[in-house]
Amino acid sequence: MISEDLRKNLKELGKRIPGSVVLVVGEMESGFVLAGYSLSDSIDHEEFSPIIREALSVINEYRDMRGKEVLGNVHDVMIAFQKLMLWIWPLKEQYFFGIALDEKKTIPALAAAIVKKKLPDFEAILP
Amino acid sequence: MQQARIEELKKIFDEMQLNIPGFLGAGIAELQEGFPVIGFSQLPDFDLETTGPVYAWLAKSIKRIASFIGEEVTGNLETFMIRMDAIILFAWLIKDSYIMVVAAKTKEANIGFTRTIVRKFMPRLEELLI
Numbered sequence: 001m002i003s004e005d006l007r008k009n010l011k012e013l014g015k016r017i018p019g020s021v022v023l024v025v026g027e028m029e030s031g032f033v034l035a036g037y038s039l040s041d042s043i044d045h046e047e048f049s050p051i052i053r054e055a056l057s058v059i060n061e062y063r064d065m066r067g068k069e070v071l072g073n074v075h076d077v078m079i080a081f082q083k084l085m086l087w088i089w090p091l092k093e094q095y096f097f098g099i100a101l102d103e104k105k106t107i108p109a110l111a112a113a114i115v116k117k118k119l120p121d122f123e124a125i126l127p
Numbered sequence: 128m129q130q131a132r133i134e135e136l137k138k139i140f141d142e143m144q145l146n147i148p149g150f151l152g153a154g155i156a157e158l159q160e161g162f163p164v165i166g167f168s169q170l171p172d173f174d175l176e177t178t179g180p181v182y183a184w185l186a187k188s189i190k191r192i193a194s195f196i197g198e199e200v201t202g203n204l205e206t207f208m209i210r211m212d213a214i215i216l217f218a219w220l221i222k223d224s225y226i227m228v229v230a231a232k233t234k235e236a237n238i239g240f241t242r243t244i245v246r247k248f249m250p251r252l253e254e255l256l257i
Contacts, residue, residue: 042200051195058188059209065181072212078238079189082202103202109239 005125006035009118014039017099017114019106021084024049024098025122028056028090034126043100052088052098055079078108087112089119095126132255133165139248139255140167146244149235151214155227155256158183164225164256186218186226208238217241221249225256 006025014020014037024036024045031053036045055077063071079086085101085108097119101111136155144150144167152168156179163179186204193201203223209216215236217229231241 043196047196051192054195055189055192058185058192062181062185062209063211066178071214075210075212075233077210078208079192079204080206080208081193081204084196084201112238 002125002127003035006122007037009121009125010035010037013114013118017101017106017111019102019104019111021100021102022048022098023100024052025091025126026053026096026098028053028094028096034095048098048100052086052096055086056088056090056096076112078112087115089115091119092123092126095122097122135251135255136165137167139251140165143229143244143248147229147231147241148237149215149232151230151232153227153229154179154182155221155225155252156180156183158186158220158224158226168230170230182218182226182228186220206242210238215241217245219245219249221252221256227252 010023010025014023021040022038022043022045025034026032026049027034031050033046033049036049038045059074059077063074074090077088080103083103085103085106086098087101088096088098090096099115140153143153151170154166155164156162157164161180161183166174168174189207190204193204204220206217206219210233213233215231215233219227221227229241229245
């Protein structure tokens, strides 16, 4: 049921954000996909979630190196490649929301603003 | 690196400081070993010059993540951003040989604006970093 609710929300969000490619909500520790939605034939959301988890673990390792007391909590992470942009938000410390965007079709600020408004809905669904 | 080039890089950082909202500092390091080229920071506990190896490690780790998806899908890594409570860290790869890090105050920074400003300096940076 949780998975269905999440997927419904991901699908709706994907349609609203220009250039959306893949959207996932996953578990931070394991990288396990709770729900995903792909608008692309080339990227599967099952493959995508562990990549996001890996990115977050690298960022957390960096934060530990530099000192949590200096940097504080991570709000979001954006990684821009030539063709694809990955944007990740931690959810309730145990989960994450990740979106892959087509660099040529998206408007990053608009995408981030739409996602940020939607994050409380995901947090409300998650246990 | 020649002193003249270092002076030019310093000028670029000065211009960034004037134009990037919430600017706290910037640094450039070689990507392979993290050897610092130049650094400038307003925060005593955020010395960008001596943390070159950390940023080089960070960039290489993120590049490795791209290889999981496949570079034919993602393209080359261009930039990344980490937003934390106090600071936003922006990083750019320059000619795939250097990493440039710009730090800004989270409350004052504007992601799109910062990317646009830095993009303006990129041709000069590429020219200076051989």
